[in-house]
Amino acid sequence: MPPLNALKDPHDWLYRLKQINLGLIILICGFAGIGFLALYSAGSGDVDKWAASHMMRFGVGFVAMLVICLIDIRWWYRLSYPFYVIGLLLLVFVEIKGHTGMGAQRWINLGFMVLQPSELMKIAVVMALARYFQAIGTDDIKGLKVLITPAILVALPVGLVLLQPDLGTALMICMAAAAMFFIAGTTIWLFIIGIGGGIAAIPIAWQFLHDYQKQRVLTFMEPERDPLGAGYHITQSKIAIGSGGIEGKGFMQGTQSHLNFLPEKQTDFIFTLWVEETGFLGGMAILLLLLAIFAYGYWISFRCKHAYGRLLSLGLTVNFALYAFINIAMVMGLIPVVGAPLPLVSYGGTAMLAAMIGFGLVICCNVYRDSKLVRM
């Protein structure tokens, strides 16, 4: 490790401050603003129900984001592995002594908020992989030997999350990791084999699924199977979305969401509520905002002069995208119900915090894009 004075920043703090991407922050605020409006509507005009605390969390997350993005990226580089280890320990802790919700152990109650370590783990995995691939040469990465360590880095949290059991999060960690492997330059064959092996493993994996998970998959295949049981999530969500039409039913006028046809309208099905009330136009606004945020993430990644920053910013962007894709695809009946929130919009503390930490790190990659990172 280099001595600490090697971390001394050649630029002053004002220069760094100017490197913060105002555009991205505006996009993030806009997205969280949609969340505020949607939750205000979900609470039937009662700000205190969800919207207010959503905004407070966003405020906390916003400050965290600004602090994170101004901290020298070399610190984050150094802390990548320690964070990973902390995340892993939290997962173990939640496994031993966590709160059970919806048939799965996922939370740690910190008193002021409930923490879902798996959410933080998604970021920690991306950081750890970026840290690892930064140190690997191009030629080395073609080989399989160097992939053993990152494979373990991914397998450990995935295994722990599966134990909770939380299939959705486990799959998301896998996919984010796969994207990291891909952009890091891993041979294409590996992906072909990986995907093939994954498909082959489905029948075996099916055996290990919990009943409610099997139910969700079966219901996804045929929602009408059980319209008042497990299938109602999908069916009702589709009715709510479809009935919104092009212009929507008007803000706070959504009938399906307000009449509790939708379960968890403030969390997983917040997109449904939003597009029921604002219609296709409101839905496209969300998709275009997402597109703009992704584009910003890619732009930052491309501008970054060190592999760690490129991998980190892109990995976190992909991570954010996965969240959004899975949530939106789920509520529109494209994939089975997996219980993924829409980041920045769904009501939920950890998801908000994780998203803002992620954005903080992405912006950090822009602020410190020219830092010299020593391969270790």
Next chain:
Amino acid sequence: MSTFAKDKENRSSSFTRRAVILGGLQIGILGILGTRLAWLQVVEGQKYRTLAEQNRINVKLLAPERGEITDRFGVPLAINEQDFRVLILPEQTDDLEQALRKLSHYIELTPRDIQRTLKAAKRNARFVPVEIRNSLSREDISTIEVNLPDLPGILTDSGQKRSYPLREATAHLVGYVGAVTEENIEEEDNNPVLGLPGLRIGKSGIEKVYDKDLRGVAGQAEMEVNVVGREVRTLSEIKSTPGKRVILTVDGELQRFVQKRLDQERSAAAVIMDVHTGAVYAMASTPSFDPNYFVNGISVEHWEEIQANPSYPLNNKVMTGQYPPASTYKICVALAFLENNIATAHTTTNCPGYFLLGNDKFHCWQKHGHGRMNVISALEQSCDVYFYELSLKLGIDKISEMAARMGLGKPTRLESDHEKSGLLPTQAWKKEKLNDIWHRGETVVASIGQGYTLATPIQLAVMISRLVNGGYAVEPHLTAAIGSERILRPEFPSIGLNPDHVKLVIKGVEQVMVGARGTARGSQIPEESMRMGGKTGTAQVRRITKAQRAAGVRNEDLPWEERHHALFVGYAPINNPRYACSVVVEHGIGGSRSAAPLARDILWEAQKRAPALTDIPTSA
């Protein structure tokens, strides 16, 4: 370029390439999501809008309160009583069986109650309360309520239950309500109101005839419901309109009296009505039944008991009992003689106790004969031979024509769900129905109200009314007002009787009660101002055989079901007739013996109560 730099450049271009692929993939996914959104909202939007509408609004009918039925003084004959029920809300209890077992410490629960409750709870959503028992006493309910903290999920509430305070006395008249059947639903073309849980509709009597008025109009509540059907809130509500009160012309107290008096006989029917207005003051049939048992479904044992009674307790004999009018019919026949100039006041016949037509011998009820008879004495003593002889000169058609004008042979149109029309035979009728020619002997039999001729007690009451009311075609009715609307009746047309003829016949029926040989002379009302007139009748149930006649078998020695029916038609007071009464005592042996005293008691009581003198209040 150093290896390091080259490596860096390679890596950079590989990264860029792959990042672009990944970015393209993301844009592709966004495109899929956008397309899906457009598909759901733009292409299929209309379909989902329809689904959404069906989803959220559940129109619920609100049961209206059934209208009361009262007598002419406002005394309730059919009311809605509070019915206490105990229910259980499955979602508030962990163990349904345990909760029911606990409840059974406080009130009696049969294994059937428990089975039914558990079954119903399984069928419904957990937030739907399930009835455990109804018709609980006030004590039971308060016991439960005191112990509610100990009974999780148990609820009490009070509904409404139809009740008939006069019980047996109004069973036929007012009728009863019962559960909706498949046929009811079909008849009313799937009227959704009939689907109301616990709805009772009129099954007989006034309850049936005025069911639509009594039922009221169901209200409507538009409920917002969520996906599992739980009501979230009420969107709009149209209150139900209670059913109208039906006020009858009946005097409840008199009705009770008549029923009680009739119950002294095994099987009988009586009706008392106003000779001018046609208002029925009482109408009863015995044996009767308690309609309260029918409201919530009668038990099998009780039903079988009623069914097993040979005197048909469920039948209202006033309307559905068809009897040979026997000698009461002589009123019509005498009027027909006079009108057709077959007889005048002075026309006489000789009665030797029998009448010969060819080889056939027709007996008079007075074996030894009445001697010389004119119209008045023939009515007083009910001489058969007088009528036998003159009827042959008149012919059956003229007799039946007069009887028809007096109200026989067709339904009286009294408000009832079923009424028999009786029968007035004519030559054409016999040709058509029996494909046979009319025989003269049949006219002879018909002249004393036997043979084919049949009449119901209500028709006989109409007959005597038309005789004494000045010759108007009065029709009976039971309903005075519906809601606040008094039912107006058209003026009755004249039936075109000659007042002199009427006077003669009235003289005859007055003599029945007071004449030295009047058939009902023992049954006169002792009070001068309430004196009555009337005519007895004794209807043969089966032909008296020669052997019986020769042996002088007394009718009362025969088995009950072979004895004669006893009839009486009467009116009072004689100087200004107001009340007409007809009585039939099945197998009562003789009109003077059992029917006349019964009619006397009814007419007497009616005049004491004088329902005709009170105006009917129509406001609720």
